[in-house]
Amino acid sequence: MSRRGWFLIGGLLVSLVLAGVVSGFASSNPDGLEHAAQQGCTVDDQGEIVDGSCMAQAEQEHDLADSWFADYGIRGIENERLATGLSGVVGVLVTFAIGGGLFWLVRRRRPASAEKPE
């Protein structure tokens, strides 16, 4: 296989390990935007807003909150680390397929005579 082919496979494997395994150890604390969105509100232990006014109050539930992979889980799998890892693997493959597929479809095609074998 070409060196490019190996690089592609290596890169995909790294991505799959990051999304499939390392993701299980990621922090689940509110992120930067979420943190700032609660500024001005009082939040209780459950993370519920009890008082004040802040950006987070305008947040609506996601339209697809009940979908199969919502929230990087998998419906029906209780083990959170397993569900996150599996949905991460699905996400990497889907993103590669959609991204790579789109870029492949729109790519600039050279006349066949200009193609040089590697």
Place this chain on the structure above:
Amino acid sequence: MDPLALHAADGVIELPVASAFAALALGVLAVCLVRGRRQLDDRLAPMAGLVAAFVFAAQMLNFPVLPGVSGHLVGGALAALLVGPWVAALCLSVVLIVQALIFADGGLTALGINITNMALVSTLVAYLVIAGLLKVLPRTRAGLAITGFVASVVSVVVAALAFVGQYWIGGGVELTVGLGEVAGTMAGVHTLIGIGEGLITAVTVVTVARVRPDLVYALRGQRLVTPDSPRVPATGGAA
């Protein structure tokens, strides 16, 4: 995991404003597609797909930045370094669309807001920093690492402030704390997130440059100068 990540949820920015940014994003993405096509050949197309997949994976990895606060890489700087600004914006948009449609991460009506900030603003700012720094810094591993680091920090902070700007135009809730205070929090937290992103970006881009320098768009086909590689003598330079 938490219901909302760095990505804005529906409703935070009022619908008319969110729709306007969706239209803006669509227009800019059309330009990116036209310009990106000129670069995308049989070689680059699968690599660009890989960049999107890698950014998706890296965005799942929230790292702690303050007690009780986390953040994850956005990826604008990394993608711009690897595939150039036009294709990078397309890569990031693919990631954000997959996240919103399949993983319910980032609202559907907020998609235009999220693409504007994380795909367009972050990539544009990162690329301006990259283009500037690569002109003045040496083409060494350290030079490339510093470029990736600075481009990450600046691009993430500007993208975060872009969100504050959008909230100023069409925020869903009247705030009692001033928007300036929110902007300060956003900039502060995202500086820390940007530092984390900068480290990841620097390590990743230097690794790629060592293995396959031809796959780093920002280097334009040039190899990095390493301490043990003979320097190309300046014109007429006899040592």
